[in-house]
Amino acid sequence: MLGSPVPNNASTAMKVFVAIANHGIKNDKFLKALLAEYASMPYDVHVSVLTNVPKDLGSDIEVVMHTPQGNPWAFPFAHKRILADRVHDYDLFIYSEDDTLITKRNIEAFLRVTQVLPDNEIAGFIRSERTPAGTINFSTVHGHFHWDPFSVVSRGGYTFAFFTNEHSAAYILTRAQLKRVIASGRFLVGPHEGKYALPETAATDPYTQCGLRKMICISEIDDFVLPHLPNKYVDKFGLSDVEFSAQLRALQAILDKVRPATVLMKSETNLMHLKWSKSYYEPPRRDVLQLIPTNAHTLLSFGCGSGEIEGELKKRGLDVSAVALDSVIGICAEAKGVNIVYGNCATALAALSNKRFDCVLVSNILHLIPEPELLLSSLRALLIEGGIIIAIVPNLSQLPVLWHRFTGQPGHENLGDFNRVGIHETSYRIIVKWFSTVGLKVAKSIPVLPRRAKRVSSILGRLVDRSLASEFVVVGTADQASVADPAASGTASSYQTA
DSSP states (O other), rough: OOOSOOOHHHHOOOOOEEEEESSTTTTTHHHHHHHHHHSSSSSSEEEEEEEEEOOOOOTTTTEEEOOOOHHHHGGGGHHHHHHHTTTTTTTTEEEETBBBBOOHHHHHHHHHHHSSTTTEEEOOOOEEEEEETTTTEEEEEEEEEEBBBBEEEETTTTEOOOOOOOSSSSEEHHHHHHHHHHTTTTOOOOOOOOOHHHHHHHHHHHHTTSSEEEEEEEGGGGGEEEEEEOOOOOTTTTTHHHHHHHHHHHHHHHHHHOOOOOBBBBOOOOSGGGGGGOSOOOOHHHHHHSSSTTTTTEEEEEEEEEEEHHHHOOOOOOOEEEEESSSHHHHHOOOOOOEOSOOOHHHHHHHHHTEEEEEEEEESSSSSSSHHHHHHHHTTEEEEEEEEEEEEEEEEEEEHHHHHHHHTTTTTTTTTOOOHHOOOOHHHHHHHHHHHHHEEEEEEEEEEEHHHHHOOOHHHHHGHHHOOOOOEEEEEEOOOTSSOOOOSSSHHHHTOOO
């Protein structure tokens, strides 16, 4: 254990150093709220505000001017040297952006659970916002970020789990933990980005490259939630408190061994900012819903996240089954009445081997599977006669992507090398080839154009749509003349025994 961060002399106030990144003046009203909060704490608190414009914040607040060269988003990285220079002078170190509030309650909770965590784990936080109706929206939970079902663990009477989004715009370190991350040699480094963009990377380096794994204390979750004061993501992304609580219940059930711990597949790429990863929160799409045959009764969704589109289809009267991305996110789809199958690709397909469906939906999965033709063959075997497969696949041959690769833009290196970046170089031609190989005939394809590309298409004509599309929605039907038995190629059966 890294030991207690509080002073040995109980009568001596704990010395806390706070570094706040405050760029420009837009968030000054939130900065004032943070400063007032720290001023109210019963600790010996020293606040240093890192800013790029002169400010008078009072005699008690240290103002550090920083104007980085080049990309202004590199601004927050300067806080690391400030913390390192004070490592011997304080007991506890806090970094936050200027709109994320840390309270005395958060600090006390951090100190409590630190006592039970091993040296390579650290208590972390999740951000939330308040909706106009007064409910809580967990803005940290969105996109491809998710709980690791295998991470849930009990430590000293508390329950912890790992959430793949380490960014909460803030962190707390004890002196021992700060020394550890400095000693790693990967804390005091120049501005860089990878999994996250520059400002997020500045706030996540202690977790992502300095040897500390950020664990969320889910059994005391209210103590580890930080308000994001602008509340600007409520209508854009984030998870409701109802579904967030359901996911925590799923994690606890996994720990209690009354729920399986399963992950279907690796859903994130290795590309910069994890581009083209599978979203766990895909919304119902009108273009996809319209492709479901009106006479369809049964549907399988392979790679189901929170179950938005599946729930919509359930409301329409379909018997909907789904293979969940993992056994935590699956609880959200369960609540919508979807029949959930848990497991990895092989075990889930084996569990479905005796079932047949009118329609199979594969949304943003094929490009992430090591052998997409193998999966398609197994799914084709689950279709009734006349059934269809609907696949949504990103277009990595889109002209902007090709241009970025040609000009050597960061984040596009090794694109197409599945072993290195975890994604296939998909295009319309490749999708058709995959379908054809397993005896699926493309009955319909819809190139999905970004807004800007639609304007170009209106000028140049639809012949360019396949080059401009960000993704394709493809409908495949069983081609009996091509492959009478999907298992004849050996692919379907071999997948289930992999």
